[in-house]
Amino acid sequence: xxxxxxxxxxxxxxxxxxxxxxxxxxxxxxxxxxxxxxxxxxxxxxxxxxxxxxxxxxxxxxxxxxxxxxxxxxxxxxxxxxxxxxxxxxxxxxxxxxxxxxxxxxxxxxxxxxxxxxxxxxxxxxxxxxxxxxxxxxxxxxxxxxxxxxxxxxxxxxxxxxxxxxxxxxxxxxxxxxxxxxxxxxxxxxxxxxxxxxxxxxxxxxxxxxxxxxxxxxxxxxxxxxxxxxxxxxxxxxxxxxxxxx
Numbered sequence: 001x002x003x004x005x006x007x008x009x010x011x012x013x014x015x016x017x018x019x020x021x022x023x024x025x026x027x028x029x030x031x032x033x034x035x036x037x038x039x040x041x042x043x044x045x046x047x048x049x050x051x052x053x054x055x056x057x058x059x060x061x062x063x064x065x066x067x068x069x070x071x072x073x074x075x076x077x078x079x080x081x082x083x084x085x086x087x088x089x090x091x092x093x094x095x096x097x098x099x100x101x102x103x104x105x106x107x108x109x110x111x112x113x114x115x116x117x118x119x120x121x122x123x124x125x126x127x128x129x130x131x132x133x134x135x136x137x138x139x140x141x142x143x144x145x146x147x148x149x150x151x152x153x154x155x156x157x158x159x160x161x162x163x164x165x166x167x168x169x170x171x172x173x174x175x176x177x178x179x180x181x182x183x184x185x186x187x188x189x190x191x192x193x194x195x196x197x198x199x200x201x202x203x204x205x206x207x208x209x210x211x212x213x214x215x216x217x218x219x220x221x222x223x224x225x226x227x228x229x230x231x232x233x234x235x236x237x238x239x240x241x242x243x244x245x246x
Contacts, residue, residue: 002171002172002175003172003175003176003179003233003236003237004236005175005178005179005182007232007236008179008229008232008233008236009179009182009229011232012225012228012229012230012231012232012233013225013228013229014228015091015094015096015228015229015231015232016091016224016225016227016228018096018097019096019097019098020090020095020096020097020098020099021096021224021228023099024083024086024087024090024224025220025221025224027083028080028083028220028221028223028224029217029220029221031076031079031080031083032080032216032217032220033213033217034072034076034079035073035076035077035080036060036212036213036216036217037060037061037062037213038062038069038070038072038073038076039069039073040059040060040061040212041060041061041062041063041064041069042066042069042070042072042073043059044059044061045061045066045069046066059209059212060209060210060212060213061209078112081112081115081116082108082112084115084148084152084227085103085108085111085112085115085152086099086103086104087224087227088148088149088152088153088227088230088231089103089152089153090103091227091228091231091232092149092153092231092234092235093153106155107155110155111151111152111155114151114156114157114158114161115148115151115152115158117158118147118148118151118158118161118162119148121158121162122144122147122148122162125140125144125162126140126141126144128140129141138177139173141180142169142173142176142177142180143165143166143169143170143173144162144165144166144169145165145169145176145180145230146161146164146165146168146169146230146233146234146237147161147162147165148161148230149161149165149230149231149234150164150165168234168237168238168241169237172237176233179229179233183226183229187222187225187226191218191219191222196215202214202215
């Protein structure tokens with residue numbers, strides 16, 4: 001059997017369109033706001049030490065010491081990664097009304113560290129493959145797509161997760177690429193247009209900094225939707241091979 005692109009999309013949306021999905025979206029929005037403000041503030045503060053003018057950047061900022069802003073940006077980014085772990089555990093296991101407490105705590109430091117290391121390794125593999133005539137980069141992206149799921153759901157280290165993702169996806173690379181292509185066209189472009197349109201509208205009404213802030217927030221629920229679709233595709237392939245999560 002092979003991956004169903006249609007059901008991956010529709011059932012993936014259902015994994016997000018529920019009470020738990022709403023909770024996670026709200027969490028993403030709050031953390032995304034904090035990250036944007038602290039990151040942009042740190043960036044503008046740093047730019048202020050150079051000869052580059054900052055008046056026309058139009059970025060949302062707050063006044064605070066540079067070191068504190070950097071710490072805030074790093075911690076909020078880690079918190080977003082932490083919430084991604086909780087979201088994947090929730091979506092893969094099909095919880096819609098309440099999130100089990102263990103999803104917030106189970107091996108969380110180990111999983112968080114491996115998710116970060118795995119993201120770096122994934123990025124390097126895709127970049128290297130892209131340099132090698134593009135096609136290997138596409139293969140690497142699709143073959144290792146479920147690395148993050150193995151890390152977060154099955155508490156694997158990133159090396160084992162890369163290996164098992166390769167094994168799970170073999171024979172379905174073209175369908176996974178088709179799924180990713182649909183996501184890019186149907187979701188990515190729509191989100192980009194919505195983000196740009198919102199930014200223009202809010203900038204005209206309330207100023208450029210608020211427009212930048214709101215347009216950046218729009219991408220976060222879309223990211224969560226992508227996680228739901230990824231969880232559905234993983235579940236389909238896992239069930240076909242007869243394996244189960246820990």
